[in-house]
Amino acid sequence: SACGGSAETWEKMPLLKRLYCARCVAVGDKLYVTGGVHTDNSYSDTMHEYSPLRGRWTQLPSMSVARASHGFLACNQQLFAMGGRCKYEGYLDTAECFDLERKFWAPIKRMPFVLSHFASAVLRNKLYLVGGVTKTIGSWCASQKVLIYEVSSDTWSQVYLDNECYWSGAVAMNNGIYVIGGYFRRNLRCTRKCFFLGEDGQLDRRVTIPRLPIELAGAGVVRWKHRIYVLGGENAYMYNNLEGENKVEYYNTVYYWELGAPKWVQCQERLPFTSRGLSGFGCTTMKIPQKPILELFRKTSVALTAIECFLVNETGKISGDIGMPKLPRGVANAGVVSCGKRIYVLGGEDLTQCYKMIYYWEPGEPRWHRCTTEIPTTREGISSFGCVTMMRPIPHIRQLFQVTALVIVSAANK
Numbered sequence: 001s002a003c004g005g006s007a008e009t010w011e012k013m014p015l016l017k018r019l020y021c022a023r024c025v026a027v028g029d030k031l032y033v034t035g036g037v038h039t040d041n042s043y044s045d046t047m048h049e050y051s052p053l054r055g056r057w058t059q060l061p062s063m064s065v066a067r068a069s070h071g072f073l074a075c076n077q078q079l080f081a082m083g084g085r086c087k088y089e090g091y092l093d094t095a096e097c098f099d100l101e102r103k104f105w106a107p108i109k110r111m112p113f114v115l116s117h118f119a120s121a122v123l124r125n126k127l128y129l130v131g132g133v134t135k136t137i138g139s140w141c142a143s144q145k146v147l148i149y150e151v152s153s154d155t156w157s158q159v160y161l162d163n164e165c166y167w168s169g170a171v172a173m174n175n176g177i178y179v180i181g182g183y184f185r186r187n188l189r190c191t192r193k194c195f196f197l198g199e200d201g202q203l204d205r206r207v208t209i210p211r212l213p214i215e216l217a218g219a220g221v222v223r224w225k226h227r228i229y230v231l232g233g234e235n236a237y238m239y240n241n242l243e244g245e246n247k248v249e250y251y252n253t254v255y256y257w258e259l260g261a262p263k264w265v266q267c268q269e270r271l272p273f274t275s276r277g278l279s280g281f282g283c284t285t286m287k288i289p290q291k292p293i294l295e296l297f298r299k300t301s302v303a304l305t306a307i308e309c310f311l312v313n314e315t316g317k318i319s320g321d322i323g324m325p326k327l328p329r330g331v332a333n334a335g336v337v338s339c340g341k342r343i344y345v346l347g348g349e350d351l352t353q354c355y356k357m358i359y360y361w362e363p364g365e366p367r368w369h370r371c372t373t374e375i376p377t378t379r380e381g382i383s384s385f386g387c388v389t390m391m392r393p394i395p396h397i398r399q400l401f402q403v404t405a406l407v408i409v410s411a412a413n414k
Contacts, residue, residue, distance in 0.1 A: 010269060013050065016048060016050075019033075019044060021036050021037050022037075022282050023081075025072050025073060026074070026284045027074045029051070029288065030050065030286075031052075032047060032048070034070075034081055035067035035068050035070055035081070037068045042066075043085070043086055044066055045063045046062050047060045047061065047062060047079075062105075066086050067081060067085070068085050069116040070083050071083055071118060071127070071129055072120075072282075073121070073122050075122050075151055076125065078097045078099055079098040080096075080098075081095065081096055082127070082129065083095065083111055083115040083129070083132070091116050091133070094107070094110060095107070095108045096108060109156060111156060112156050112158055114135050115129065115133070115143060117167045118132025119167075119168040119180075123172040123175075123199060126149065126151065126199075128147075128148055128201065129149075130170050131143050131144075131145075131146075131168055133166050133167075142165060143165075143166065144161050145159065146159040146197065146201040157201075162203060163184060167218045168181055168183075171222060171223040175198075178209060178228060179195050180221045181216040181219060181230070182217045183217050190216060190234075190236065192214065194212065195209065196208075196209060212230065212264060213255060214251070216235065218232075219231060219234075220232055220281055220283025223285065224256075224285050227256045228256065228257050229256045230256070230257075230264070231253075231254050232250070232251055232253070232254075232278040234249065235251075249277070250279055252275065252278060253266060254267040255267065308326060308327075309325070309326065310324060325361065325366055327345065328367075328368055329355075330350050331350060332348060332349055332383070333348055333383040334347050334349075337387050339389050341362050342361065343360065343362075344358060344359070345359045345368070346375055347385065354379070354381030355380075355381040355382075356374045356381045357374055357375075358370070358375065
């Protein structure tokens with residue numbers, strides 16, 4: 001489900017195959033989901049992309065290994081999948097990145113040790129993994145470290161925390177990492193505690209965060225503008241009785257805290273997809289076009305091949321002040337630029353082929369015009385390419401400068 005940050009209302013998204021302990025991240029207006037555990041307890045290596053304009057999921061290349069309760073972050077047009085589990089108590093120290101432009105996975109340097117159920121965030125081209133569950137001889141234990149991955153150098157570093165923690169949440173904001181809730185200390189009890197890490201991964205006690213209203217772990221923790229939201233979560237009393245049974249309480253509440261505020265605030269809306277509560281789910285913020293624009297793109301059976309054109313005013317709403325003619329054909333992912341008083345549409349695609357035609361329209365005209373020239377490509381057409389206008393000297397002036405440059409270079413060589 002998706003929730004609007006200002007309206008605090010929930011809307012349903014198209015269903016994806018049922019998974020738990022999957023992880024998600026957003027880049028622009030695209031949502032990516034990786035890994036997780038199926039209802040038959042098998043682990044998933046798949047990745048899916050959701051486009052709100054298309055209103056559907058698309059499967060992308062799979063990870064090199066199945067993962068659940070892993071880290072999944074976006075940085076510099078790359079998606080990073082790190083650690084996690086591949087089976088019950090089968091912890092991973094492998095990590096890999098997906099290039100969004102070239103659409104393939106590649107391994108990155110192994111983590112210093114196996115790790116899952118950690119909090120994670122991105123800050124200034126570094127990936128931070130806070131706490132988590134790691135493996136010891138014959139058992140598991142909570143980690144007392146922060147792992148920091150430097151994207152540019154493909155290196156890991158480690159920083160010690162004051163206490164062990166796992167299944168916390170984390171967001172990057174205010175030049176550091178805010179860590180929220182989780183299981184804490186050696187008694188493995190849920191905590192209301194929140195703390196702040198500087199860019200170096202060290203605890204910074206100068207930044208204070210109010211305690212959560214209730215003890216929580218495994219919640220969805222995200223940042224929206226200047227607020228941190230905490231969705232759902234659990235409180236498990238580990239080793240509660242002599243039989244080793246755990247008493248677990250799940251929540252469907254949503255809290256938020258704004259920088260500088262003295263306490264957390266509970267939202268009126270609750271998680272819509274469960275009455276008993278939920279923990280261990282993927283949670284992220286993403287850009288979604290306003291409802292009128294979505295409806296306009298989805299009103300035909302063939303998504304993203306609309307022939308409609310419209311004007312969006314500075315408030316983000318569709319304006320009827322200027323009427324625009326329909327495109328000659330349905331097209332998407334075209335290059336669209338303005339030059340002088342004209343709007344040009346270059347290439348593009350529909351669900352059957354790509355194009356290399358060029359159309360233009362000038363405000364006040366009743367229709368689009370097709371140019372006599374086409375995009376100079378050897379392929380049948382092209383889409384999803386960069387397109388911009390720029391100022392260039394007229395040919396005879398450019399030739400004068402180019403000839404002068406050659407003379408200067410020649411003189412320098414002598």
